[in-house]
Amino acid sequence: MRRLFFSCIATVALLPAFAQKKASITGKVPAALNNQKVYLYEGSGSFSKILDSAQITNGAFLLNYSITDTTQGMVSVRVLENNKAKSGYRIVVLTPSDKMKLTVNKAGEFNLFQNSTVSGSKLTAQFDALQKILKPINQQGDSIRKSIQKMMNKSEITDTTGYFALYSRYNELMQEQKELTNKFMLEHTDYYVSLMILREGMGRRVMDVPGTQAIFDKFPAAIRQSSLGQEAAELLKASALLGINQVAPDFSAATPEGQTMKLSDLRGKYVLLDFWASWCGPCRAENPHVVKAYQRFHDKNFDILGVSLDKPGAADKWTEAIQKDGLTWHHVSDLKFWSSDIAKLYMINSIPQNFLLNPDGKIIAVNLRGNALEEMLEKVIH
Incomplete structure (x- = not known):
């Protein structure tokens, strides 16, 4: 079952500034884990770094860390x-002066630290309050994972109906988890952890700026003014520039023929600004729909500017995909992959994505x- 992780979160502060202090996590775990190495990470995923590590001896360990701001952490x-590899992880919220104690009386099946408790951390207690609410869903999810794993261990899955039924139920649980998490956040806007939930949901570009801003405004000033709060406010501000009724930022880039074209060259038409790439399977699958719309509305003041996020040196693959998919509209690219200046301007972190301009x-x-x-073009073009 997917556990709640606060990914894409930068180091944050509850107070304007902290003097760097020593903090620690004392651990008590089953003796079966003796001689194993335990790690303390700051952040999560690709944003994580190791703060400390220790060897488990006599069912115990001690991790020390020094940080200046409050941040998400993980003991692993x-x-x-x-x-066969088995892992254990425990999400904690680290502050510069906490003296935590992590206790694991019985190792979990999918997560060795699943049954752990933590004392000595007010903010981790907030996180645990949410986990308590999500526990029934997590348990159901673990049961489904176990059933799916049994099916996967067989050389051939014979009960495909049952297999997809399990996945459908799992997806339903994920949606329930999301709804309960959002409900918790809205009911506890005085919790710092709720800000972490909000920030994770914002991703790299906020799609619903007014709705997210309304939630953000419910947080107390002290939380909004924290480093994470300021980060969220800046992201909201930047995302608002790409919101509905905003003028799309202009840019210029090279066409496949080596000429320079600007977005504003198409001013006066309805324009689909389409971000895609030759290597992007979902983009290529979407192209027939875009072709159909273009053929139907091109003579009615509608045009398209495709912006490719193809890789450096991949101009041939870019132009080959244009021809193969029948994309007979305007195209530009700086061939910089995810480092594309245009993608950064439009806060693009996944494709396909598009913007329809009037x-x-x-x-x-x-x-x-x-x-x-x-359907949208039918509404706006008469």
């Missing part, structure tokens, strides 16, 4: 048993997929 262990260059819709593009 990895065990190799009968050539003749004044204002954004009137975003991420129109499938038949949604044609």
